[in-house]
Amino acid sequence: MSTTIAPPAARHGIPPGLRAARRTATAATGESAIARWILIGIALAYLFLFLGLPLFVVFEEALKKGVGAYFTALRDAELLHALRLTLLVAGIAVPLNVVFGISAAWAITKGKVRGHALLVALADLPLAVSPVIAGLTFMLLFGMQGWFGPWLRAHDIQIAFTVTAVVLATIFVTLPFVARELIPLMEEQGVTEEEAAVTLGASGWQMFRRVTLPNIRWGLLYGVVLCNARAMGEFGAVSVVSGRIRGQTTTLPLHIEILYNEYDFTAAFAASSLLAMLAVVTLAAKHLLERSHHAARARLIQEQQEKQP
Amino acid sequence: MTPALPRRSATSARTTPRVRSVLPGVRLTLGFTLAYLLFLVIIPLSTLFVRTARLGWSGFLEAATSPRAIAAYKLSVGTSVTAAVVNGVFGLLVAWVLTRYRFTGKSIADALVDLPFALPTAVAGVALTTLYAQNGLIGALFAPHGIKIAFTPLGITVALTFIGLPFVVRSVQPVLETLPKEIEEVAATLGADRWQTFRRVILPALTPALVAGVSLSFARAIGEYGSVVFISGNMPGRTEIAPLLIMSKLEQYDYSGATAIAVVMLLLSAVILISAGLVQRRAARRAA
Numbered sequence: 001m002s003t004t005i006a007p008p009a010a011r012h013g014i015p016p017g018l019r020a021a022r023r024t025a026t027a028a029t030g031e032s033a034i035a036r037w038i039l040i041g042i043a044l045a046y047l048f049l050f051l052g053l054p055l056f057v058v059f060e061e062a063l064k065k066g067v068g069a070y071f072t073a074l075r076d077a078e079l080l081h082a083l084r085l086t087l088l089v090a091g092i093a094v095p096l097n098v099v100f101g102i103s104a105a106w107a108i109t110k111g112k113v114r115g116h117a118l119l120v121a122l123a124d125l126p127l128a129v130s131p132v133i134a135g136l137t138f139m140l141l142f143g144m145q146g147w148f149g150p151w152l153r154a155h156d157i158q159i160a161f162t163v164t165a166v167v168l169a170t171i172f173v174t175l176p177f178v179a180r181e182l183i184p185l186m187e188e189q190g191v192t193e194e195e196a197a198v199t200l201g202a203s204g205w206q207m208f209r210r211v212t213l214p215n216i217r218w219g220l221l222y223g224v225v226l227c228n229a230r231a232m233g234e235f236g237a238v239s240v241v242s243g244r245i246r247g248q249t250t251t252l253p254l255h256i257e258i259l260y261n262e263y264d265f266t267a268a269f270a271a272s273s274l275l276a277m278l279a280v281v282t283l284a285a286k287h288l289l290e291r292s293h294h295a296a297r298a299r300l301i302q303e304q305q306e307k308q309p
Numbered sequence: 310m311t312p313a314l315p316r317r318s319a320t321s322a323r324t325t326p327r328v329r330s331v332l333p334g335v336r337l338t339l340g341f342t343l344a345y346l347l348f349l350v351i352i353p354l355s356t357l358f359v360r361t362a363r364l365g366w367s368g369f370l371e372a373a374t375s376p377r378a379i380a381a382y383k384l385s386v387g388t389s390v391t392a393a394v395v396n397g398v399f400g401l402l403v404a405w406v407l408t409r410y411r412f413t414g415k416s417i418a419d420a421l422v423d424l425p426f427a428l429p430t431a432v433a434g435v436a437l438t439t440l441y442a443q444n445g446l447i448g449a450l451f452a453p454h455g456i457k458i459a460f461t462p463l464g465i466t467v468a469l470t471f472i473g474l475p476f477v478v479r480s481v482q483p484v485l486e487t488l489p490k491e492i493e494e495v496a497a498t499l500g501a502d503r504w505q506t507f508r509r510v511i512l513p514a515l516t517p518a519l520v521a522g523v524s525l526s527f528a529r530a531i532g533e534y535g536s537v538v539f540i541s542g543n544m545p546g547r548t549e550i551a552p553l554l555i556m557s558k559l560e561q562y563d564y565s566g567a568t569a570i571a572v573v574m575l576l577l578s579a580v581i582l583i584s585a586g587l588v589q590r591r592a593a594r595r596a597a
Binding site for chain 1: 582
């Protein structure tokens with residue numbers, strides 16, 4: 001084909017005949033305009049129906065009785081307590097899972113420990129377990145009939161139906177998010193840069209802060225965003241272990257359930273709107289980070305290919 | 310060990326210690342990782358199996374195969390399969406449109422696909438229930454025809470379709486993006502029309518990713534609780550899915566009953582994920 005023979009410099013001035021040939025070439029591997037618009041129409045209708053409308057209805061229901069009623073509902077003391085608890089739980093669970101994610105990724109990818117496939121599978125396991133079952137396992141540990149139940153009662157320690165249990169259940173369900181972003185990323189990056197830093201006399205902490213962290217920052221942030229969204233929104237697991245004690249162990253999602261079951265729809269959707277806004281911010285952050293994260297990875301892969309003879 | 314020896318040679322693997330790296334902190338991070346996984350994943354999950362063992366075989370069977378439990382499994386599997394198949398078809402279409410065509414609002418549509426990951430399930434649950442109730446925006450369209458959606462298995466399927474959508478799109482999309490254009494050009498030059506090219510050339514290449522997406526969507530659906538609890542109505546034997554039954558056993562402090570059903574559900578999703586892995590591998594081999 002003559003297009004492949006043409007040098008790159010000639011590309012800007014493609015002869016008209018060639019341009020036409022190229023257009024027919026793409027037409028053979030594309031769909032007709034009508035088919036294209038029908039497919040786009042169906043896909044967008046599906047996304048609008050299943051994703052757009054539910055998001056819209058949250059705000060519509062929250063503002064149904066006016067802006068005044070919306071803000072009154074948001075100032076409710078129990079709702080504010082639930083919001084604070086949600087922030088607290090995420091504030092504990094997310095940093096711990098960040099430390100775990102970095103630590104697991106370091107040991108697995110830089111230490112080349114044996115049996116790392118098993119570690120990766122274990123770190124992913126919480127994603128495959130129903131949240132209700134996750135909650136159940138903590139009740140089997142700390143509940144009255146649980147393993148530690150009698151011991152805890154003898155020492156007058158309560159874990160089931162407390163904030164501690166809510167935090168533990170949240171850590172469990174959000175455990176994989178940071179690790180599963182960092183493990184493939186750090187695997188691709190290899191060990192050469194860190195080895196060079198150590199050889200040049202950097203301490204472990206210096207090496208981590210100056211070499212590793214800048215390399216993984218986008219992937220790390222990406223994992224944190226996803227981890228946080230799940231931590232603040234977790235419902236099933238938290239519902240089991242919290243005992244749903246109103247005003248004490250109810251996080252925002254649990255408070256929404258209480259309000260909804262009391263037919264206080266304005267308040268339920270006002271509370272929902274806060275979490276929906278979090279979801280929108282999460283999506284925007286995810287979308288932006290994906291660009292940096294993927295660009296960084298693409299650059300890395302390209303560099304590696306260039307290095308290979 | 311000479312430096313010329315490859316790292317993973319049989320001799321070096323046998324003679325070197327567990328940790329093979331000059332980098333600092335490997336022992337520390339490995340220890341922390343193992344302890345974290347032990348206390349937060351392994352010990353909690355092992356309670357399920359210990360509890361089941363204590364129940365004994367007959368006790369387990371009795372709790373796991375009560376008529377109410379059987380009805381819940383059937384409903385869970387039926388609605389999850391339907392939702393996963395719907396997502397397989399429409400997820401493939403959405404992935405196709407997002408990778409192949411240009412249109413206004415494309416990047417918003419692309420970002421919106423992840424909404425079910427980002428929107429808390431309780432919020433999704435109340436929103437879907439409001440939409441699909443008989444006086445809701447969508448429910449009102451169907452109510453005059455005698456079709457109830459909320460508080461029926463159909464409503465459960467709608468919720469499970471919502472939460473499973475991103476899995477299919479996000480599995481298929483990267484494969485579709487990297488599919489070499491040349492094979493389609495070859496098919497076209499050999500006289501295949503677009504539909505033939507899609508069915509005979511593109512679809513086989515996408516099958517492993519599609520199977521992965523559909524099975525992940527199913528695995529997520531089978532354990533889902535938050536988005537279903539509101540829309541299902543929770544009528545035992547009729548609209549009570551398995552996670553809801555576990556919840557109601559827990560509320561009655563019947564931990565053994567809850568555990569028996571949980572173990573059945575875990576085994577079920579393990580079987581699905583493993584067989585999906587096998588199908589995927591076979592499809593990948595055939596495509597290669």
